Amino acid sequence: MERLVELVSRVLPAPAALIVLLGDDRRTFWAGDIRRDWFAHDAGALVRCGLLQRCAEHGGSLSIADLHATDDVVLRSAAVELSIVSLAASTFLRADGSVAGLICALDEVPRAWSPDELRVLAEFGAMAGTELQLRNVIADREAREQRLRHDSVHDALTGLPNRALFMKRLADATHRARRGEDRLFAVLFLDVDGFKLVNDSMGHHVGDEMLVKIARRLEQCVRGGDIVARLGGDEFAILLERITDVRDAAMIAERVQEALREPLAIGGYEHATSASIGVALSSGANEQPEYVLRSADIAMYRAKNSGRGHYEMFDRAMHAEALTRLQIETDLRHAVDRQEFFLHYQPIVSLRSGRITGVEALVRWQHFERGVVSPATFVPVAEDTGLVVPLGRWVMREACRQAVAWQRYAADASEPFSVSVNLSVREFGQPDVVRTVASILEETGLPPRALRLEITESAIITQKHPAIETVEQLRALGVGIHLDDFGTGYSALSYLHRLPLDAVKVDRAFTSAIDQEDRPLHVVRAIVSLAHAIGLEMVAEGVSTQAQLALLREMGCNLAQGFIFSRPCSAEEMELLLSTNPRW
Structure with a gap:
């Protein structure tokens, strides 16, 4: 738009040229030798003064040689307010036919705008409309691509990061540990106790709503830099970065258990729930992210075998048991x-x-x-x-x-x-x-x-x-x-x-x-x-x-x-x- 308004000012030529976008695209672009404060700060004055309506009444284009001499009281008043004498204007449209904006050429002295000048201005207006449509198409495409990128790494039901994003963050944490930065982190692997029974007996809609509410509670249990993810089904994972020692991870695990003890209100009924949690701490610079998550998973199964609502810390004995299994x-x-x-x-x-x-x-x-x-x-x-x-x-x-x-x-x-x-x-x-x-x-x-x-x-x-x-x-x-x-x-x-x-x-x-x-x-x-x-x-x-x-x-x-x-x-x-x- 900047290039286009510069061309309008040079081709006509005109001491000043403006392109004013309306609606959600509201912006102003100007070029030329003269400048008024309202160009940048209140271009809507052109609309309020009735210029847009006058253009529509004249088939989309309008020229006024001397605003001070016009019989239109509104435009004469606008000329004084806007400190201009002569103008030519043309509207341009969106793809749906609605008015997208106004392109104007302004002068400080009386000027009779020729039909050729009005035609050129209208053509520039059409070009502005085409450029705006292209910009919107590109913006829509970028928004869709951004949404696809977001959806590819987030769970559709809960909105939480999915396994792919969690593993990326976990890989970043292990990489920092190798470089000697933020050496200690922890992974919590959660499995909702008795979820299958709720899902099968009450219906998938109840199960889905339960998972969403659990996700919101888990988000409230962690710090700002931590990540809560849904790995699939009724399995969640939490990555705790920059922890001091095992007590930090244990505190979060206990906080999660406490948050889930409060019954969930779903469909007019209260549903008690809990989770079995396995906790694994980073233990070496050569550790792989898959190994840390698997260790937490192993500890979770030990917790589940201990009964509902327990958490267990991973140890090497569990690893040996897992290998045997x-x-x-x-x-x-x-x-x-x-x-x-x-x-x-x-x-x-x-x-x-x-x-x-x-x-x-x-x-x-x-x-x-x-x-x-x-x-x-x-x-x-x-x-x-x-x-x-x-x-x-x-x-x-x-x-x-x-x-x-x-x-x-x-x-x-x-x-x-x-x-x-x-x-x-x-x-x-x-x-x-x-x-x-x-x-x-x-x-x-x-x-x-x-x-x-x-x-x-x-x-x-x-x-x-x-x-x-x-x-x-x-x-x-x-x-x-x-x-x-x-x-x-x-x-x-x-x-x-x-x-x-x-x-x-x-x-x-x-x-x-x-x-x-x-x-x-x-x-x-x-x-x-x-x-x-x-x-x-x-x-x-x-x-x-x-x-x-x-x-x-x-x-x-x-x-x-x-x-x-x-x-x-x-x-x-x-x-x-x-x-x-x-x-x-």
Whole structure:
């Protein structure tokens, strides 16, 4: 615009030339030998004096040879106010047809502006309109590009920095540490406790609103130079720079816990929440940003295993555990192909007849280097990684094949010899779980009534799909459904009468102490009464003494398993035991 107004002043020529932009683009550009204070400070005077309206009335262009001699009182008054005598003006338009501004040529003496001069002025006005449109197009493009750049490194839901921006800031922090600047920083890795249950039960809109409110609270917990990011799902991270020692990081972690203890008001309801937090401090100049974040993630899992609303500091022992876990995960992926898994079986005994009526199949892992790996070590890893799904299918198939061979040991001709198989949270959540069970039964030829599927309370409650519908479909196949580890999870009594169950299995944590303490005894007795009252059988696991066995019989417990009968053993050892037809 500066170049254009200079051309107007030279080409006409005119002692002064102005381009006045209106609306959001309000600016003034001037050139020439004369100058008035209002050129820069109050160019709107040209509009207020009615010049814009007069141009519109004359088809967009207007010239006045002597403003002092005009019959227009308003323009004559403006001439005195603006200290000008003669002018020529033309409007120019925006792309939508609205007036974008005014281009004027001014003189201090009377001057008759020729038609050619007015035409040239109008052409310059059109050029000004074109330049303004180009500027707006470029500005819009830059705004879009800036918005895209912002969106590429920010979370769409919460507006927080995303993982990419967080890792960039973390990399900058590690780079400064290498140069000896701001050596100590910390990363907090947060996972919202119980978010999946809220999201699945209340709906994604509630979950999204919860995440937004949590994000705002996290922002209030940090200092000005810190960064709060959403890594994805219900995971957040905080980068604390320029800290003095570990106490600064611990203080922020405690501040976050305190902020999240206050219930969140969403949709007219209050939702209690908390977060498991892992804290990792920078520890060396050669540290990689990915390592720091992974360390905080490892500490977070330790905190989550400690219960809701905890935080843990990362240490080297955690790193060793993480490496072991990673190796287990890697080896698990090859274990099925290497045929390293095998099954042990533990007898389930009828307390009415004292005879074995079935077995529970328990998976074991013969690692090619480490030997037998405890299920407590590899099953959680399999569950977290999803490997439990193919592993569980293998277990069910092998157990059903073995149970077919043991049908001749059925204690009652009217009831088949049963095999109980654990159905994990992941397996129960598979959309094809019913079809998979039906396929295995058909493949192995095991009567459906001989298969007992053991599912936990958490498997039922945490599912997205209706758990009741899935259980009904499984039971429609003819298989038995046992609620496993009752009393150790959510203990949602409403599920006992709503789900089409066959039995409740009380956890060993209760049965192993009924001959020593009154409280476990009363709990087990109450569970037995409750189960029988709603038509369910009661299975007690972890029975290890004659006293416990006698108490369970006295209560009317239906079935039991435990070391008093037999430890889990191989198929060959179980075959030998069954052949003796033992009774207890």
